[in-house]
Amino acid sequence: MSISTEGDSVAVIDSNHSGGTTEALLERGRALSLPLLRAAVDRLAPPMDTVAAYHFGWIDALGNPADGDGGKAVRPALALISAEAAGAPPEAGVPGAVAVELVHNFSLLHDDLMDGDEQRRHRDTVWKVHGPAQAILVGDALFALANEVLLELGTAEAGRATRRLTTATRKLIDGQAQDISFEGRERVTVRECLEMEGNKTGALLACACSIGAVLGGADDATADALETYGYHLGLAFQAVDDLLGIWGEPAVTGKQTWSDLRQRKKSLPVCAALAAGGPASDRLAEVLAADAKATGTENPEADDAFSEEEFATRAALIEESGGREWTTQEARRQHATALAALTGVAMPQAVRNQLTELADFVVVRRR
Amino acid sequence: MSISTEGDSVAVIDSNHSGGTTEALLERGRALSLPLLRAAVDRLAPPMDTVAAYHFGWIDALGNPADGDGGKAVRPALALISAEAAGAPPEAGVPGAVAVELVHNFSLLHDDLMDGDEQRRHRDTVWKVHGPAQAILVGDALFALANEVLLELGTAEAGRATRRLTTATRKLIDGQAQDISFEGRERVTVRECLEMEGNKTGALLACACSIGAVLGGADDATADALETYGYHLGLAFQAVDDLLGIWGEPAVTGKQTWSDLRQRKKSLPVCAALAAGGPASDRLAEVLAADAKATGTENPEADDAFSEEEFATRAALIEESGGREWTTQEARRQHATALAALTGVAMPQAVRNQLTELADFVVVRRR
Numbered sequence: 001m002s003i004s005t006e007g008d009s010v011a012v013i014d015s016n017h018s019g020g021t022t023e024a025l026l027e028r029g030r031a032l033s034l035p036l037l038r039a040a041v042d043r044l045a046p047p048m049d050t051v052a053a054y055h056f057g058w059i060d061a062l063g064n065p066a067d068g069d070g071g072k073a074v075r076p077a078l079a080l081i082s083a084e085a086a087g088a089p090p091e092a093g094v095p096g097a098v099a100v101e102l103v104h105n106f107s108l109l110h111d112d113l114m115d116g117d118e119q120r121r122h123r124d125t126v127w128k129v130h131g132p133a134q135a136i137l138v139g140d141a142l143f144a145l146a147n148e149v150l151l152e153l154g155t156a157e158a159g160r161a162t163r164r165l166t167t168a169t170r171k172l173i174d175g176q177a178q179d180i181s182f183e184g185r186e187r188v189t190v191r192e193c194l195e196m197e198g199n200k201t202g203a204l205l206a207c208a209c210s211i212g213a214v215l216g217g218a219d220d221a222t223a224d225a226l227e228t229y230g231y232h233l234g235l236a237f238q239a240v241d242d243l244l245g246i247w248g249e250p251a252v253t254g255k256q257t258w259s260d261l262r263q264r265k266k267s268l269p270v271c272a273a274l275a276a277g278g279p280a281s282d283r284l285a286e287v288l289a290a291d292a293k294a295t296g297t298e299n300p301e302a303d304d305a306f307s308e309e310e311f312a313t314r315a316a317l318i319e320e321s322g323g324r325e326w327t328t329q330e331a332r333r334q335h336a337t338a339l340a341a342l343t344g345v346a347m348p349q350a351v352r353n354q355l356t357e358l359a360d361f362v363v364v365r366r367r
Numbered sequence: 368m369s370i371s372t373e374g375d376s377v378a379v380i381d382s383n384h385s386g387g388t389t390e391a392l393l394e395r396g397r398a399l400s401l402p403l404l405r406a407a408v409d410r411l412a413p414p415m416d417t418v419a420a421y422h423f424g425w426i427d428a429l430g431n432p433a434d435g436d437g438g439k440a441v442r443p444a445l446a447l448i449s450a451e452a453a454g455a456p457p458e459a460g461v462p463g464a465v466a467v468e469l470v471h472n473f474s475l476l477h478d479d480l481m482d483g484d485e486q487r488r489h490r491d492t493v494w495k496v497h498g499p500a501q502a503i504l505v506g507d508a509l510f511a512l513a514n515e516v517l518l519e520l521g522t523a524e525a526g527r528a529t530r531r532l533t534t535a536t537r538k539l540i541d542g543q544a545q546d547i548s549f550e551g552r553e554r555v556t557v558r559e560c561l562e563m564e565g566n567k568t569g570a571l572l573a574c575a576c577s578i579g580a581v582l583g584g585a586d587d588a589t590a591d592a593l594e595t596y597g598y599h600l601g602l603a604f605q606a607v608d609d610l611l612g613i614w615g616e617p618a619v620t621g622k623q624t625w626s627d628l629r630q631r632k633k634s635l636p637v638c639a640a641l642a643a644g645g646p647a648s649d650r651l652a653e654v655l656a657a658d659a660k661a662t663g664t665e666n667p668e669a670d671d672a673f674s675e676e677e678f679a680t681r682a683a684l685i686e687e688s689g690g691r692e693w694t695t696q697e698a699r700r701q702h703a704t705a706l707a708a709l710t711g712v713a714m715p716q717a718v719r720n721q722l723t724e725l726a727d728f729v730v731v732r733r734r
Contacts, residue, residue: 044541045541045544046548047544048540048544110504110507113503114499114500114504132481132499133547136477136481136503137481137544137547139507140473140477140506140510140540141541143507143510144510144533144540148530151529151530152530156523159518159523159525162526163518163521166515167515170511170515173415173507173511174411174412176504177412177413177415178412180500180504181414
């Protein structure tokens with residue numbers, strides 16, 4: 001395994017696997033979970049059904065059918081493989097895949113509104129198109145639907161799965177609270193940042209990796225090991241996201257340029273750069289401190305007033321301080337820890353290969 | 368039972384019971400559920416724990432301990448009686464009482480933001496004090512906590528209770544969606560309004576009345592009958608709320624004068640007045656139609672531009688059309704239907720008396 005971080009690439013490892021297999025796993029996750037996901041969304045009272053359909057990319061802002069980008073769907077793919085890890089057919093994981101995807105999208109709807117993000121998946125965000133009230137309401141509805149989809153199974157396994165999902169959702173919300181509070185601070189330690197990202201991204205990805213197994217009848221020890229895999233995979237995923245949030249190509253990511261810098265996100269590259277010390281790190285600290293004083297903590301949108309060059313300078317300071325390189329290495333470390341968590345878990349070799357495929361995908365993606 | 372609607376009173380029946388007993392039931396509900404409620408809220412990551420404590424009236428806006436109005440706490444009281452209806456001790460209903468109260472307060476946090484309401488329980492609302500992001504986030508957290516409090520019991524009964532709570536929460540959200548959509552319409556039928564109120568208020572009150580019984584081991588038939596009682600009690604409750612939303616005393620209700628008219632709520636008195644026909648009804652329709660044209664549907668806050676006299680005129684037109692009287696009668700009808708639902712249900716006479724007490728309280732309250 002070798003590190004490749006040349007140019008604007010965020011690839012962290014050279015995967016031994018073909019992208020084609022990963023694409024097939026993601027496509028299977030989407031295809032198997034879509035009917036139940038659409039049926040769940042169709043239960044929503046108007047106009048929430050329409051707003052949700054827009055969010056998922058099934059219709060455009062005018063209500064016409066669309067084939068929009070519904071996201072990478074890493075979580076549904078993992079939920080189905082998780083069922084197979086417990087020796088169950090992938091279909092056993094479908095309600096878990098749908099529930100996790102519903103919670104993920106609930107958080108996107110609310111986070112985009114809280115963060116003032118105007119673009120997601122190459123389209124205007126829901127609050128921008130349908131207004132803040134619909135973003136709040138449809139988010140709430142997706143959260144409730146997630147529990148409904150699981151609990152209507154009426155089994156003891158569904159109860160255990162819902163409990164794990166609830167724990168993950170609470171952490172997700174804790175993580176968003178930490179993320180917001182970090183924006184108003186001058187300094188955030190790398191440890192605090194990792195804790196926040198573990199809550200915000202790790203917990204739900206961990207749940208995606210265990211929920212299928214729980215529904216498939218796995219014991220708690222197996223489910224816990226799969227959660228550990230998913231948690232570290234989530235941290236690797238987020239480290240790559242943080243790299244993309246600064247150095248990603250807007251045309252590929254579907255977000256604004258310098259997205260995370262505009263939001264004053266204290267993401268991993270920023271925290272690592274500030275912790276590194278040295279001239280570039282000190283200069284970055286000065287810039288961010290002046291910034292916080294000038295605009296206050298109450299109005300992050302004021303960042304939009306900065307020029308593109310200002311953001312480019314900040315990105316360069318982060319890179320010069322070693323924040324980009326450290327984050328790339330961290331993604332690699334988390335990737336390795338994730339795979340190590342599977343060592344003691346009995347599962348078919350084909351399933352283990354799939355979990356390795358997806359772990360590799362998470363750290364070599366460009367969006 | 369006689370109707371008394373003189374002056375500005377919204378009393379719908381003359382109760383045979385003393386208010387003292389009701390106060391004792393409400394106080395018991397508050398006292399028994401508060402430790403678990405506070406413990407649940409204490410689990411939230413900062414600053415969400417502080418924001419939630421402010422919302423519940425435990426601290427003031429500066430963070431100092433307070434003894435604020437935490438609401439009437441009708442739902443916790445009902446959840447404990449519900450456990451007793453199943454022959455269990457009231458304590459068996461406590462996790463249900465807390466879960467329902469958490470969902471209720473999740474909806475208040477989000478609804479106040481969506482509706483732009485600045486006052487609740489004689490204090491500024493959370494979004495007004497702590498900002499929209501915290502109102503969204505803490506609402507989400509309370510919703511997740513509600514499921515957590517039930518599911519961590521780890522019993523089959525807890526799974527059934529969570530399923531009922533999830534169904535009720537989905538209806539609650541449907542009801543808020545309908546409520547918002549009605550504000551932008553010129554006309555809403557009485558039937559549509561009752562359906563909306565059944566979702567928004569009836570469903571969760573129904574759940575409060577069954578959740579304790581489910582946790583106490585009741586069968587589905589008993590739980591369903593208690594839900595029917597609670598559903599109609601909720602509709603009676605909401606009819607009285609609609610009367611208070613127009614004719615309530617701000618000093619008593621803790622809301623603005625003409626609160627519902629400011630929000631353009633198509634509440635029961637308005638829908639009934641519009642459906643009644645006659646000169647006052649026609650005049651009201653004209654006023655509301657002109658109103659909708661003048662301000663557009665996108666900016667309900669523009670209503671604040673109207674004078675107190677304008678709202679007084681509207682209230683008078685609603686009353687002259689018979690909207691106030693019809694709503695008073697409707698509260699009485701729903702109250703009777705609620706009590707009738709208990710007829711076939713076996714329960715101790717003392718418990719039956721308590722359910723009657725609380726039903727009476729709901730329709731004679733002034734806040």
